[in-house]
Amino acid sequence: MVDAAHDQVDFVPPAEVGEMELYHPKSWLTKYVFSQDAKVIAIQYSFTAIAIGMVALVLSWMMRLQLGFPETFSFIEAEDYYQFITMHGMIMVIYLLTALFLGGFGNYLIPLMVGARDMVFPYVNMLSYWIYLLAVLVLLASFFVPGGPTGAGWTLYPPQAILSGTPGSEGGILLMLISLALFIVGFTMGGLNYVVTVLQARTRGMTLMRLPLTIWGIFTATVLALLAFPALFVGAVMMTLDRMLGTSFFMPGIVQFGEQMQYGGGSPVLFQHLFWFFGHPEVYIVALPAFGIVSDLISVHARRHVFGYRLMVWAIVIIGALSFVVWAHHMYVSGMNPWFGFFFATTTLIIAVPTAIKVYNWVLTLWRGNIKLTLPMLFALGFIVTFVNGGITGLFLGNVVVDVPLSDTMFVVAHFHMVMGVAPILVVFGAIYHWYPKMTGRMLNVPMGQIHFWITFLGAYAIFLPLHYLGFLGVPRRYYEMTDTSFIPQSAETLNAFVTVIALIVGVAQLVFLFNIGWSMVKGKKSGPNPWRATSLEWQTATTPPGHGNFGPTLPVVYRWAYAFGLPGAKDDYVPQNMHPDQVAIGDTADLSGTAAQPAE
């Protein structure tokens, strides 16, 4: 019996739908600036996301300086601190990671990996980027308006977010809400593209169960985002109305600083439900692409198939579905009806099961593999360690009663940085080291990459491990300064100073990475089309970097899954997805793009 996921077939039926019409750029401007080519859009997204991410990184230094050396830096006042954490958090989660994984990697990899010439709606895809850029600029503008950016925390909880006790309640909060709304509009344009392309534009033979896990991760994350972002969108619109027109969606009767306000009858908890109905899936919007990509990195560099591919696909889908019924685990102590705690603790801990399966299968992919400790593999291993750590602290916080003492402490800060900060960022780095050769035709420098990896990985642990401990002590998050307490030992101050020094070092180490990116573009070793000897379609393109339309005159035809590593009877230790079964034993991988891979009928 042929097992659709793993076994190769030797006949692939002809295409039912003809080739898509491509838009051909006519000038330099339409080729490199207002480009409709997903690969160019991907690079635009990535550069913008990384640039704004650098702003968030610098903000994290400012915060760490304050926490490590309180009362030392007169330029960091309490207002500034709260503005820094808010902008840092929001930029990192939305404008860096979401944009980079979906807009960046999604655009680059989806058409190439499914065997399409481009996204199905290239014009809308282009618009998506420009609206994203506008959203970023609006966000940045809030640094320059009177009152500065909002300091409401990235969760933007009302009533505080729009009242005068919070920095940026004049203009900053409005720009934040507008920028988020724009981001969502832009994302929706891109997101519809990613979903439709995966569903409609796969090449012949590329069944859903032969898609690389990278695509499954990005695809499922996009579906989640399309369903989750609307909740944030309406929340943002309602809050804007509360702020501008004096409606009371989220505003109960309030007396602030002795003044009776005009608001009445609204519910602050309603906003929290809307926010986290978006916010929890958001964690997986960042995590699922990372899951998918890391599966492929591990498989390629361990020269072994992904272990339990079908279970991995189902785990992604189940995690995605469950992520819509766990949101209120962020609200155990929010004042919602405490009976909800039973339900949400149960669903939250159930999600741990498919998540654990993913971890087991990554490790079992390494088991009996033939592991090359390349740069992508180092980052993938770093991801596994970090993600297991962050997942485990999630089991603490998800178990409602354990969350009671730990919520809003530094333990939470440690948890989410491990699980959705450091872990996905490690995957981003691994992915860049992995696909850079395809994007530029050159390899990134290895010694520089190793320095970058070890400082980043060990540094991240030195920064965030101590925060777990501070959280157990009861040190709150979002505190400009602790001053004296009866429960924090003196040594915690030394620890905080240490963390700050490491954070600065880790930040500077990223410059090595950025330098490497630029330097290798010119000086890097030539990579050839498939330096990692990988199987998926993006490595089998006619030219490297792939040209307009991605593939040669005809699209590749897919005969097998993306994980035919170590296939018994094959000449090489890898068999590309589009290699005709007749060639497997001979191992002629010379030119698989286009005509060479026609089905023998």
Place this chain on the structure above:
Amino acid sequence: MSPWWWTPIASNWGFIDNTIIITFWITGVVFVAVILFTAYCVLRYRYREDRRAEYEPEDKKLEWWLTGLTAVGVAAMLIPGLFVWNQYVNVPPGAAEIEVVGQQWQWSYRYPGKDGVMGTSDTRLISGDNPFGLNPNDPNGQDDVLIEGDDLHLPLGGPIKVLLRSIDVLHDFYVPQFRAKMDMVPGLVTYFWLTPTRPGTFDILCFELCGVGHHAMRGSVVVEKKEAFDGWLQEQETFAQTMARVKQGSEQAANLALNAATPVAAGARPTR
């Protein structure tokens, strides 16, 4: 304050600490096992030109075993957790009630007085003279004791239901030694309960971001023997007494104002 263990507990919520310890051990074992196995694989299966990886796409039995064991581990954490949560949300009958009111950026407290019942309150009734917004016509509220700008006192040994109210933005009343917390939400009355088990003075911290003064929203709670607590409570003014004093005060102010012929609004709201 040992740097090697968390903050010593001072309430009945040792169950919470126990659940943390159970979770720590179960997850700790899994963490170490996964990391060691990964390290083993990386060392044992390093790349060799002459070797190929094993080709065995699935192992149903292994996958079911791992799924099953994980489910058991998860249940072993969840079940005690839910058991303790059940205690957390069910206040024991006969618990004494107190109220904590949060506002930017200070704490105030209310005790029900001799009748043991708190009067009704409403944000709309808040004014300079009536900072808690108590209903002046509610007989239950007359003997309520209001504490502003002073420490919270709690009696040792008996269960206490802490009612939580905010008049402006979200706050969160937390004493690390008590382990229990809950947000205070304007428009709602939230609660948690505890039994203080250790006398002493502890820090109160605001644990929900509430604006620029969030980190400065501190207070102290004094946990003392029942007798000492009762003695302290006796000395405090009741709502009725305060109102009477305020009324007298403002009549005097009004007379003065009339005499001086300058208009002074009675009960003008103080600005902070």
